[in-house]
Amino acid sequence: MHVSERDPGDIAELTRRASVETKALQRDRYRAVLLALDGKEAVEIATAVGRSRRSVQDWVYWYRDGGVDNLLPGKSTGRPTKLPRGREAEFMARLDAGPRPEDGVCTLRGKDVVAILEREFGIKYSLDGAYDLLERLGYSCLTPRPRHENSDPQEMERFRQEAPFLSRP
Template identity: 35%
Template sequence: MRYAQGGGLTDAGRAARERVRLEAVSRFERGETAGQIAAALRVSERSVERGRRAWREGGTAGVLSKGSPGRPRLNDGQIARLERELERGPLAHGWEDQRWTLARIKTLLGRLFHVSYTVEGTWGLLRRHGWSCQQPVRRAVECDETAVEVWKKEVWPEVEERRRPARHGSSSKTRPASR
């Protein structure tokens, strides 16, 4: 069964499905028909037949869950190493500037751990471990904050006063005369 919006089974849901599969195995061993098993377990006959085929080919292990398909591929030690490498910065890894992008982190994951993530998968991995998306504030290198504050306090009020005040009921645009 496919789940919309990226949903899926929880660990408890997977465990419940596992119990149903194991019950099906015991019924396969007793020789029950697909229809009987499907009715008793409230599943489709097609699912029962798929389970029976997996059981014939791999035994009980053949019908057991393989686990969550989206489980992380990096262990805790690798995550800790990744965090240390990210803290070293992009310059230490051969990039010209100090911006970590998802594409760069994806490349770093491949270099360090020989795993391939998509850009989206890289973002999911970082989010799961507390990283966030940050856009650097763009400021001119030559910016003088004290000069900016002085300008705001002294020059800007004068500029505001010189603007022509609007008279009550006036409009800057003229309307054609109504007929």
């Protein structure tokens, strides 16, 4: 590979970093650039460091374009969330408020959360994705069994006392 020392002292710095680096991948990056500066070809370097030819080429190009510090790994940001971080508080407030009459349920379940996300936030989530979102936001998918809005506690207790088929202690 045809690459030359970008800044004076880079070879010494790469040698120093390669000797003290504990992470194998990072150490191989330094070694690959050192071998390229020594005039070796990409295939030879790949064989020497035990990595792919394409990876070696990428590392050498990173060095050529940005210097020694450009060989350091960047922060992996990952895929952005469907629900923007700025709207999470709004979504949590909506869940904390409970079901609305237009939801048609007395307790929000996973499929109801999917419907809310699509209807009110304009975001399509799968059922598994909605459960992952709820878990990330600190919600549990377990809730107590809901009580119907027309249930009468006194009538339920009277039934428990007078039912002939229930055994009494």
